Amino acid sequence: DIVMTQTPLSSPVTLGQPASISCRSSQSLVHSDGNTYLSWLQQRPGQPPRLLIYEISNRFSGVPDRFSGSGAGTDFTLKISRVEAEDVGVYYCMQATQFPHTFGQGTKLEIK
Amino acid sequence: QVQLVQSGSELKKPGASVKVSCKASGYTFTYYAMNWVRQAPGQGLEWMGWIRTNTGNPTYAQGFTGRFVFSLDTSVSTAYLQISSLKAEDTAVYYCARAADGGATDWGQGTLVTVSS
Numbered sequence: 001d002i003v004m005t006q007t008p009l010s011s012p013v014t015l016g017q018p019a020s021i022s023c024r025s026s027q028s029l030v031h032s033d034g035n036t037y038l039s040w041l042q043q044r045p046g047q048p049p050r051l052l053i054y055e056i057s058n059r060f061s062g063v064p065d066r067f068s069g070s071g072a073g074t075d076f077t078l079k080i081s082r083v084e085a086e087d088v089g090v091y092y093c094m095q096a097t098q099f100p101h102t103f104g105q106g107t108k109l110e111i112k
Numbered sequence: 113q114v115q116l117v118q119s120g121s122e123l124k125k126p127g128a129s130v131k132v133s134c135k136a137s138g139y140t141f142t143y144y145a146m147n148w149v150r151q152a153p154g155q156g157l158e159w160m161g162w163i164r165t166n167t168g169n170p171t172y173a174q175g176f177t178g179r180f181v182f183s184l185d186t187s188v189s190t191a192y193l194q195i196s197s198l199k200a201e202d203t204a205v206y207y208c209a210r211a212a213d214g215g216a217t218d219w220g221q222g223t224l225v226t227v228s229s
Contacts, residue, residue: 094157094215096211
C-alpha cells in the first residue's frame with residue numbers, strides 16, 4: 001500500500017498569515033495514464049470532508065483561490081495564502097493512483 | 113447540484129448487521145464509482161473500497177473483506193454498505209463519496225454506526 005505522510009500534524013496559524021502542509025507518498029503517484037491522482041480535502045469540525053484540490057493543483061468548484069496545491073512525484077504541498085477563521089479543521093491528502101486509495105494522517109489547522 | 117444523502121444513525125448490538133444507504137441525485141449515477149470511507153471516533157479517514165456503478169463490481173481494501181459488502185440499486189440511484197457480525201470496533205462514521213476527477217468529489221453527510229451491548 002502507498003503510505004501518505006503529512007507534516008506537520010498540527011499547525012497553529014495567525015489569522016491573515018499563510019499556512020503550508022506537506023504530504024509525501026511512499027511511491028510515485030504518477031499513474032500509467034500520465035495523471036497524478038493526489039487530492040486535498042478539508043474537514044471542518046462536525047462536518048464531512050470536502051474536496052479542495054484534485055490532481056495536485058486543480059481547485060474544485062467553489063473553493064476560494066487562497067487555496068493552492070503544488071508538487072510532483074512523491075512530494076506535494078497545500079498552501080493557504082491568508083488563513084481565515086473558517087479554515088479551521090483537519091486537512092487530508094489522498095492518493096487515488098493505486099489501490100487501495102490511501103489518506104494521510106491529517107493535519108489540524110488551528111488559530112493562534 | 114450533486115447530493116449524496118445517507119441514512120440515519122444506527123445503534124446495534126454486537127453480532128448484529130447494519131445496512132447503510134447513500135442516495136445520489138444531480139448526476140447520472142452509473143457514470144461514477146462510489147467510494148466508502150470509515151472514520152472511527154477521533155481518528156482519520158480510512159478508504160474501505162469502492163463499487164463501480166456501471167457494473168456493480170466492488171473493490172475492497174484489506175481489512176474490509178468478508179463482513180463488508182457494497183451493493184447498488186441503480187433504479188433508485190442508491191449505494192449500500194452492509195456490515196455483518198458487528199463488533200465494537202466497527203463503531204464509526206461511514207461516508208459515501210462520489211469518485212470523480214481522480215478523487216472523491218462529493219460526500220454524503222455520514223452515518224454514525226454505534227455497536228454496543
